[in-house]
Amino acid sequence: MPEKSTPEALSQRIHARLLARSQGPAWNTISVHLLSHQPLETNLLVPAVAEPLVVWIVSGSARIEERDIGGEWMSVEVSAGDFYLTQSETPYELRWETSGGEALCVMHLYLGLPIYQRAVAEVLGAEGAERFRLADVSGARDEAISGLMGMILKELTEAAEPSEMAVQGIAQALAVHLVRHYGRRDGAAPARRGALPAFKLQRVVRMMEAGLDRAFNLENLAAEAELSPFHFSRVFKQSTGSSPSDYFIQLKMAEARRLLRETDASIIQIALDLGYSSPSHFAQVFRRQVGVSPRDYRG
Numbered sequence: 001m002p003e004k005s006t007p008e009a010l011s012q013r014i015h016a017r018l019l020a021r022s023q024g025p026a027w028n029t030i031s032v033h034l035l036s037h038q039p040l041e042t043n044l045l046v047p048a049v050a051e052p053l054v055v056w057i058v059s060g061s062a063r064i065e066e067r068d069i070g071g072e073w074m075s076v077e078v079s080a081g082d083f084y085l086t087q088s089e090t091p092y093e094l095r096w097e098t099s100g101g102e103a104l105c106v107m108h109l110y111l112g113l114p115i116y117q118r119a120v121a122e123v124l125g126a127e128g129a130e131r132f133r134l135a136d137v138s139g140a141r142d143e144a145i146s147g148l149m150g151m152i153l154k155e156l157t158e159a160a161e162p163s164e165m166a167v168q169g170i171a172q173a174l175a176v177h178l179v180r181h182y183g184r185r186d187g188a189a190p191a192r193r194g195a196l197p198a199f200k201l202q203r204v205v206r207m208m209e210a211g212l213d214r215a216f217n218l219e220n221l222a223a224e225a226e227l228s229p230f231h232f233s234r235v236f237k238q239s240t241g242s243s244p245s246d247y248f249i250q251l252k253m254a255e256a257r258r259l260l261r262e263t264d265a266s267i268i269q270i271a272l273d274l275g276y277s278s279p280s281h282f283a284q285v286f287r288r289q290v291g292v293s294p295r296d297y298r299g
Contacts, residue, residue, distance in 0.1 A: 019105070020156050026164040030171045031110040031198050032156055034058070039098040045069075047239045048088050049198040051110040052134050052178065055084040056149040060104035064096040066138065069241065076139035081146050085137040085182055091241040107153060110198040111175055119175035124183075135184045142181070148174045196239045200225045204236070208248050212255055213275045216248045253289040256282075260298045267294045 022032040031051075037060075061079035069091060077099075098104045120129045151170050155162045196204075207224050211217075221244055222232035236244050252274050259270045271282035286294050 022156060026162040026167045029112040029115040029168060032152060033108045034156060035106050037104040037106065041096050044094045045091050045241060046094050047091050047201065049110065049196060049201055049239055051113055051198050052087045052116055054109045056107045057082045058105040058107055058153065060098055060102040061100045062096045062098040062104050066092060066094045068092055078139040082139050082141050083145050084139065085134060087134040107149060109152065115171055115175050119179045123176060123179045132183050134178060135182050137182060144177055196225065196235050201239055208251055212252050213273055215275065216245050218244060249285065253286060256286055260294055
């Protein structure tokens with residue numbers, strides 16, 4: 001049952017369908033999403049989260065470009081079996097264009113901090129763990145990672161009842177492999193991570209998406225993340241590069257663009273559906289965010 005994906009807390013909605021996601025006790029140390037992307041993404045802001053992230057190309061091929069915010073774009077050609085690894089302290093930008101006609105399907109796996117930290121301690125010991133962090137990897141190929149991610153994919157999509165023993169065993173093997181082969185010890189202690197855990201970020205964004213027709217409510221979002229409003233606002237911005245209220249507006253405008261592009265709903269109706277009682281206010285916000293009026297955007 002294809003459904004529109006929940007962004008991994010992105011600054012605007014990913015053009016993708018969420019094909020499957022991990023749910024239930026079998027997945028208590030990792031968070032997994034399977035996504036089918038549209039052929040073109042022109043600019044996507046990827047949040048910093050507390051956990052290491054592995055992105056594995058399941059099918060398709062594409063030219064993917066990434067950069068630090070405001071930096072120079074770096075590109076790599078990827079195809080099924082390639083992977084990305086990031087433990088980014090800050091948000092970064094991403095864009096891509098597919099090639100070859102096959103849909104670009106990817107799996108995102110967030111490795112929970114407890115299992116990751118146990119792997120670091122086991123492989124390196126307490127002293128070695130102090131100055132260790134994972135390297136950033138873009139579009140590489142590793143048959144061991146492909147084998148482990150493939151087993152995770154089967155548990156996610158084929159098992160009627162995913163096995164907790166199997167999932168946890170695969171996750172442990174993946175954590176140890178990443179620490180052994182993709183670590184760096186550069187002599188400097190890793191920066192303190194203030195980002196939200198991925199599962200909390202996802203919960204908050206789902207709440208935002210479910211309430212696009214309602215007024216922004218910081219207290220409710222902070223309660224969903226189990227944080228005070230002040231602390232929530234700070235770590236949310238560290239993760240996404242935007243304040244919660246700005247991010248909420250970005251989600252509204254992403255949905256407005258989708259409705260203008262994919263439906264025949266009137267601009268007045270779209271404004272009302274997104275909680276704007278005044279079409280002129282909606283048009284003002286849209287122009288500020290997108291650069292053109294809703295009418296011009298629809299063409």
